[in-house]
Amino acid sequence: MKQEQKRISDIFSMSPEGQSITVYGWVRSVRESKQVAFIELNDGSCFDSLQVVVDRAVISQLPQGLRTGASLRAAGILAESPGGKQPIELQAKEIILIGESPEDYPLQKKRHSFEFLRQIAHLRPRTNTFGAVMRVRNTLAQEIHSFFNERGFMYVHSPIITTSDAEGAGAMFRVSAEAEGAENPEFFGKPAYLTVSGQLEAEIYAQAFGRVYTFGPTFRAENSNTTRHLSEFWMVEPEMAFCELEGDMQLAEDFIKALLRAALDKNHRDMAFFDQWISRGIIEQLEKVANASFEHITYTEAISKLENAGKKFEYEPHWGMDIQTEHERYLAEELVGGPVIVTDYPRDIKAFYMKQNPDGKTVRAMDVLVPRLGEIIGGSQREDDYDKLLARIKELGMDADNYWWYLELRKYGSTPHAGFGLGFDRMVQYVTGMQNIRDVIPFPRTPGNADF
Template identity: 50%
Template sequence: MKHTKVKDLLSSTKTLNEVNAKGWVRTFRNNQFIALNDGSTINNIQCVVDFENTPEETLKRITTGAAVSVYGELVESKGAGQKYEIQVSRLEILGDSDAEKFPMQPKKHSLEFLRENAHLRVRTNAFGAIMRVRSVLAHAVHNYFQEKGFVYVNTPIITGSDAEGAGEMFKVTALPFDGTPRTEEGKVNYKEDFFGKETNLTVSGQLEAETYAMALGQVYTFGPTFRAENSNTSRHLAEFWMIEPEVAFNDLNDNMDLAEDFIQYVIKYTMDKCGDDLKFLEGRLVEEEKSKPQAERSEMTLLEKLNFVLENNFKRVSYTEAIDILRDCTPNKKKKFNYIINEWGADLQSEHERYLVEKHFKCPVILFDYPANIKAFYMRLNEDGKTVRAMDILFPGIGEIVGGSQREERYDVLVEKMKVLGIDEEELWWYLDTRRFGSAVHSGFGLGFERLVLFVTGMTNIRDVIPFPRTPQNAEF
């Protein structure tokens, strides 16, 4: 007999004479009541065991975490909170379960403890909900771009270029650590390496995606990226996923329109598909907020925050206007900010971005036209010679969530910017070719997928929204 998912049993429109459900025991009470979950929903189905006719040895093996298969009748539940339950006629234990050693006991565990048990934490309600939301968000990303006629491009994971110019990259090599071949100058001889040159794990697929946009019109990447930044904050990972669309003939305004439409679409899609999970995560967040000082508590619940993004047009503000607002605001004058804004050219921090969104404009904000010296070399230089056609989208509770720009399409201007920044033209000869042959205005943006999952789930640490986090000194599992 084929088993039925718990989600489908709970949403059944009628009772059923014979069903089979398989899953993992969340709790087992009074030698009779199993709370069974199979991962298809945050909700458990109650299975009522005929303990008088079930061997005692079997009852002893029904422990938290055990995998079981139950057969029986789907009947209307006598208990509160669920429509149906299973009256069990036959039960099978599918595998061994050591109740005394199983870490995920039915009690509250700290997030730190759960990170140490990342291979099992998905069996908890919170992480089951987070990973289902993550899955639906990923599907929404592909849905959006495919419906809009974008071409999905798989850009290289191994690369010889540093798209961001940050230099914080993981090296890829087949050279031995002992007896590494050297040049006459004593440097590593990469000509003897696998690729014949120095290579790294990518920090972005943007540059390669641009080349495809110059032929296919509109493309997007959605893949893993890596950064060897020795940071242990709640916002950094060494391995993460990036969504990066690139569109030919789009200017900065078109880029802002695309980003706003995209992010509202994927959030609404996920809210429509993950109602139970988001409601649970909202309740979890409410309980977590109670332990915080009043001043640190969020003014919005999780669902209010998500609707805040859906129901408000994004306010578009120049960097220059934002600096004027921040310089004159009360937190800055009273030195409440950790980073005081004194002059134009300052690199905005999360506290400044959140002030603009949550206190001043009270809606999502898109900042544009940033100082050239705090942005990447590929962003289009404005006529004033000091700002570039960059854009950042700012959200409540998180600050920047999207970063993008109109790309510099002028060959001579791009070459000059690269010279000033010391970027090797020979290394990026292929990128410059797109400006030599059929160059056109084009734009794109990048959205860190984990940052999006963080916002939608209400979690506060990015290590809790990826299955197996990779951080400094941690590559477990």
């Protein structure tokens, strides 16, 4: 009978009817009794490993034996497992060692510190924790594309190299040419940088296609060594023409709920692992947010609530300040007891492109706050008035010549438009409960660290 190769995730959904199958994977552990050996085999397709039971004689015939970390091919009969830890097992007739693993394989123990695993980023995906993180990350990435595709958004690839600073913060990586004999280090004829955001370019396409989104890498040259910052990270940024702040807030709420629901529905075992070992109660917390109606509060109202909270904050709240993480968490966790959207921030603490309110003091900005994290989405209605945008650029001392094309969007068929940005890695961190953002991206880039 022909033996069909199967992924382990497919095997667990099969009925053990004596089917003849072949499976490939990496050895998590090997236990031996007098007559048989028990191999815990994982191929990354799901959280659980498959128990492979094989006669010890088969193992003894392998020239180097069989150790943790080795890759192999196992063929045999699928059967019900008499043990209580797994429903089925593979009773192997043949074991072929594909890649041996020496005794110094670093992942011998069941538990390792995350700090240690960051030093072996080429091997950490084989652990339970990082396998679960990356499967959830994959689910969320797929859901992002599905969510926007179902709503008629076009996926736009915004440039990684740019001459514009979307935030006006200046913390950008500069791009220069190092070609031998190059006379002009400015390869593009003017200073160029790695992008901090795809928003400005997305606005171009929103003014032609109505609804677009970007999803790609962005870069910040901030010397921040915290559990929340990366030098290279991924951003999701939708932009919508003929849309004001109210529509922007509704999309943001629907988006967060769709992402949470996808992880909860499609990654049961991975989420159960996080709930047990990483962040107790995280499934219930995410369920509450996924089923909640997001409350709305203005920045001015939020500051008043913070000033009268009767609570000692590290940063004393006052109107005109940028709300800190401790304030965001108080608003979401204690004041509202769920997700909340804060709107209409002071213009002086927000980016130049945000729509100015008639009061002359605030802009049509919004931040989505969730319990346990604080801000998870930041967005705004964009300024669509040419004269107001130009005046704001000059007021901030920015070079208007660098934004000539951005200004021209306000000259030729301008529309009310809005959008937001979601830090994808921070979303993965929120869903998994991982404490350090360096542990939710395959290859973290931080100050002093660009290995792997």
